[in-house]
Amino acid sequence: MRIFPIFLACSMVLSGTPVMAQEEFGSGVEEIQQDNTNGAEEFLADFSMEDSEFTAEDETESFQSGEEFQDHEDFQNGEESISEGIRYIKGRPLTEEEKEEQLAPIKELTPLDPGIQVDSDLESVYSAYGERAASYPETYDARQLGVVTAAKNQHPFGTCWAFGQASLLETSLLSQGKGEYDLSEEHLSYFFSHRENDPLGNTTGDQNIVNGDYHEIGGNDYLASIFLSGWSGMTTEDDVPFPTDETHTKDLTQPVGSDKAYHAAAYLKNAYFSGYSVNRMKRMITQNQSVSVMFYMGTSYYNADTGGYSDLTTRSGKRINHIVTIVGWDDNYSKDNFLSKSKVTADGAWIAKNSWGSDWGDEGYFYLSYQDPNISNLVAAEASAVEDQQYKNNYFYDGSSAVTTVQITTGESVAAIYIAEAGKGKQESLGEINVTSFTDNSSYAIQIYTGVTDSQNPESGKAAYAQPYEFTQSIAGVQTIEIPEVTLFPGEKYAIVIRNNGSKTIKFGVEASAQYNNADGSTWFESQADIQEGQTFYKEAGDQGAWHDTKEENWSARIKAHTRTLDTYGTIKQPSFQVKAEQDSNTVSWKKVSHAAGYNIYRRPGKGGKWSKIASVSGSVLKYKDMKITPAQSYRYTVRAWYKAGGKTYLSSYTTGEVIKAVPAKQTITSVKKESKGIRIRWKAQKNCDGYRIYRKIKGGTYQSIKVISQGTAATYLDKTAKKGVSYYYAVRAYVKEPYGRSYSGYKSSSAVKR
Structure with missing residues (x-):
């Protein structure tokens, strides 16, 4: 049996306190058995180099040192403003008071580890999208298409990740012509850390536990996408309002009723995860109109006058402290809009939607250089309005949201077995499945089995397709796959079997328990996966491969089934x-x-x-x-x-x-006596009997039938054929008439009688 190493996002922090969100869960990819303390220390080392801008504390004081202050002041005084490419967000340089207002929220950000990276095929970005190379316009702004909602304000909380995710879904709905939705970031952030069992009752013990204020501990849009694939949200702002006042200074947090957990206005259909390149970003924007990104934002590299930002400081690895939404680009955005210390060498910037209100930046936006090395964890999303969702039943076992994967090589399979019960007596039609992969170009062969008879063998039912249905997930992420419909009978077991159909390796998403620790070893986030037997399985490649319950290795494959309830009740034939x-x-x-x-x-x-x-x-x-x-x-x-x-x-x-x-009771003989004309046999007649059969034998012989009496009340018979001088044994069996013949009672032999 193959042992699957499980990889997950392990927390790395910069101090003894939990990383706060203006942020999200960090994580480097490590085996689940590993202690991540050393990783945290190594990550800390990256932020304690001589460059004084590496730490959060230094960032808040970056304008106190003479050299840095002079650089900034020179820019504001106009030494670099002579360039024709300068674009002031207010048409002029800002006052010192205005600058401080712009820089204030940046000072609150806390550095994080960028977390798990996907296997993005950035060298063949068009191949990943199934398209040929295309030329892009010099500028692109999704706002001009009317598909971007207004910049919101996340203050006084650190939930930029929830605002980024909501913005993606709002844009998706606008792009589909569904109108403007104001989705509730509070609904997402609250139920992420206070999750409820799913409507079908398959995730009772799965939990995301935040040890602290969920508004400050945070999340990221990989985790949010996995969470939303379970359809816990998102609802509207009117349904679950953001808990602050108009000034965005008060914390008015109240518990949200559990009945709201799965009260949604829109579902996540697909989420696309990617590493960063300019071409990949442009392709994702043109396909989805918005892309959320993780990056690092510090006061020393933000030009408050122009809204330009980039930090090209050389260091090992990326650093992260914020999530924003990219809604377009401008190839002609001059490099002169960035501070000289940013060392930007080429024109071009992303149009970034922030979540600090419309009074910040350029009406809520700023401009992020293509060259910024910390841009990572790209996420785009496709939403489905609840009323448009054809398949409304969501079967899944993976309720918790830690980013964990197993490697599925060519020919290996994963599977899930469910019981069709969402229709409540009506038949269902399975038309979609949902999977998570952290590998571009994941190739699947999908088969559905109905009437599964062996709870440990997903293939023990009837195959729905003559040949497996093939699908390639061109870009990593959460993918809903439309499949040929399969009718499910109420109460029957059915299985979804997915085979790696040619990819060298797929980092397939799985649910597993994970603990995220601070540098001091204390836990600030825990993902509890209540893995049960008989839920998901894996099989080795080849004819000799056998199915194994993933409970043995304490993970559950992220395979969801979407069904619709039919109007017809399940009817079964009357038994013959x-x-x-x-x-x-x-x-x-x-x-x-x-x-x-x-x-x-x-x-x-x-x-x-x-x-x-x-x-x-x-x-x-x-x-x-x-x-x-x-x-x-x-x-x-x-x-x-x-x-x-x-x-x-x-x-x-x-x-x-x-x-x-019913067969009569055992028939006994009351007496056997010799008479002048033969041997007289007497018995007690049984009520409701239809007759009797008389048997005779000699010593050492077998009983032979000598008479059938077709009268249920008879109680005696004279055997006239008995030979003189011969001893006989007798037996009587009562019988009743049946539709198929006669049924006879048992008997007890008489003692021997000589005639």
Whole structure:
């Protein structure tokens, strides 16, 4: 059995206190078993170099040192403003008071580790999108298309990640012509750290635990996208308002009712994750109109006069402290708009939407140089308005949101088994699945199995497709895949099997428990994954590959199933059955009924009376012995198949079986005597019997039938054929008539009698 190493985003922080969001969860990619303390120390080392701008504390005081202050002052005094490319956001240099207002929120930002990076194919960006290379215009601004909502204000909280995610979905809805949505950032940030069990009840124990104020601990848009794939939001601002006043200075936080958890106005359909390059960013913007990015923002490199920002300081690795939304670009944005110390060497900037209100920057926007080396973790998204969602039932086991992956090589498979119960007795149609990958160009072969019989073998049902459905996820992220519809019977088990169909390696998203620690070892965030047996599975490549429950390795594949409820109730055939009277029981047997989870057996008197359920058995049982019967008594039986869905039991129709008489009690002989004309046998007649059969044998022989008496009240018989001088043994068996013949009682032999 192959052991899968699990990789996840481990927290790295810069002090003994949790990283605050103006931010998000950081993380380097490490094996789940590793301690991340050393990583935090190494990351700290990167921010304690001689360059005084590396630490958050130095950033807040960056204009106190003489040399840096002089550089900034020279710029503001106009030494560099002679360039024709300078664009003042207010048409003039700002006053000192205005500059301080612009710089104030930047001083509050806290450095973070950039976290896990995706395997982006940046060298062939067009291939990743399934398109040929295209030339881009010199400028592009999604605002001019009317698809970007107004810049909002996240103060007094550090939830830039939630504002970035909301902006992506709002733009997606506008781009689809759905009108302007004001989505609730509070709904996302609150339920991310206070998640509720999903509507189908499959994620009871999964939790995202924030040890502190969820407004300040934060998140990022990778995590937010994974969380939103479970359809917990997003709702509207009117439904769950942002908890502050008009001045954005008061904390008016109140608990949000649990009934709001899955009360959504829009769902996340797809999220696209990428590393950074200019071409990839432009392609993502033209495809999706907005892209959220993580980057580092410090006061020393922000030109408050122009709104230009870039920090090209050479260092090992990226550094991060903020998330903003890119809505366009300008290739002609002059390098002179950036501070000289930024060392920008070429024109070109991204048009960045911030979340510090419209009074900040250029009406809420600023300009980020193409050359900034800290731009990372690009996220674009596609939303679906709830009313437009065709498949409204979301089956999933991965309720917690840590960024974790396993490597699936060519030919290996992952799978999930679910029970169709969202329709509450009605049939469902499976038309979409949802997966998460951190690898571009992930190639899948997808097969659906219905009627799964072995809870540890996803392929133990009937394959829905003659050939697996093939799909390539061209860019990493959360992907909803439309598949040919498959009808699901209520209560049946079905499986989604996904095979790596040619990619060398896919970093496939999985759920696993993860703990995020501060530098002092204390925990500030914990993702608890309640992995259960029989949920998700993996299989090695090749004919010898076998299915293994991922519970063995404590992870769950992020495979979701989207279904729609049909108008038709699930109906199952009435069982075909027969009843046979046997010694001490009436045995009822029947043929298996497709989709039946079990069978109920009913009995009533042969004439009149009411049905009584005498047994209920599972779907694998096809026979029942009724031993609570009275000998020679008449009964009728029937069998009804059943299935369960939505907490209710649904029964098949039924037919009433023919009258069956129970086998008479063991027949004993009361006397055997020699008479002049033969041997006289006497017995006690049984009530409701239809007759008797008389048997005879000699010592050492076998019983032979010598007479059938077709009268149930008979109690004696004279054997005139017995030979004189020969000793005989006798037996009598009572019988009853059945639809299929006669049923005979047991017997007890008489003692020997000589004629």
